[in-house]
Amino acid sequence: MEYKIYTNMKVNIYGIINPITKEIVYIGQTPSNLDYYIKTKYWKLNEVKRGKRNWNKLFHFLNDLLPIKAEITLLKICDTEKPFNDPDGFEKIYIKKYKELNPNLLNETDGGIGGNTHKYKSIDEKIAIGKKISKKLKGKKKPIGFADHLSFIRKGANNPMAIKRNIGIYYKNELVCKCNYAFEVNEFFNKQIWSNIYKYIKCNCPYNYKGYIIKRII
Incomplete structure (x- = not known):
């Protein structure tokens, strides 16, 4: 099994929320504070617009939503020093769960490292x-x-x-x-x-x- 390597022993599994419909549209993981982390998504969006990053479904969503900002919510805290707290595993579980609730979930992988990157891409x-x-x-x-x-x-x-x-x-x-x-x-x-x-x-x-x-x- 492959793992992401974090120096921070606690990893947040988060959901990005459409503030209009209040549905979760994207699942991810980060060791960072969530209020700070959602800001980094918009910093990266600016880099996309300057041609320094590639567009993806999440960036298109954030851009189309402007001037309204997306919201973020905590789904689970994984303490990586404890057993059965693999953030890659829980990220996959939550992506699967929310894809069943929302087939239009913006995740382009199944989660974790690699994550079957091309599975959700069109021909x-x-x-x-x-x-x-x-x-x-x-x-x-x-x-x-x-x-x-x-x-x-x-x-x-x-x-x-x-x-x-x-x-x-x-x-x-x-x-x-x-x-x-x-x-x-x-x-x-x-x-x-x-x-x-x-x-x-x-x-x-x-x-x-x-x-x-x-x-x-x-």
Whole structure:
């Protein structure tokens, strides 16, 4: 089983509410204070409008609702130091429950890490994703002298990010990117995810991240 890693031992399972209909339209989890967290959604919405993030169903909802702001409610507190308090598991339970109550729930995954990202996407969306991946990878090569120009920190003998590895990123059972270094995995996803997946790579276990499978090439 895969887990999100939190330094905060308490994780909030929350629901975002349509203030007009009073129905829950989105389920998520966060270790943050909920009043603060809902504000971050609008900060991210501004980044979407500036082209720094991609649109998704939740951002479209928040934008269409303006100038009215969405509300947020606490569904459960998971104390990760206690047994049977896995936030990934409870997130999945609540998403399933509220999808039964509201088939138009805005969640695009089943919850947890990976979460079957493509399950709720239309055929057109899946085709667009495939084209985007192909375009991103087409002719993608590191410039001449790339390895020679790595920073001293990256090439440090004790830096795990600089250890040469043989890591494959797969999409629908197809190898879409081969990474020699851990930082290349982060660069591919444009996010610092290596610290979460290292233990899986170390034991030769596959790791599911947003529909991609990351594993060592043997």
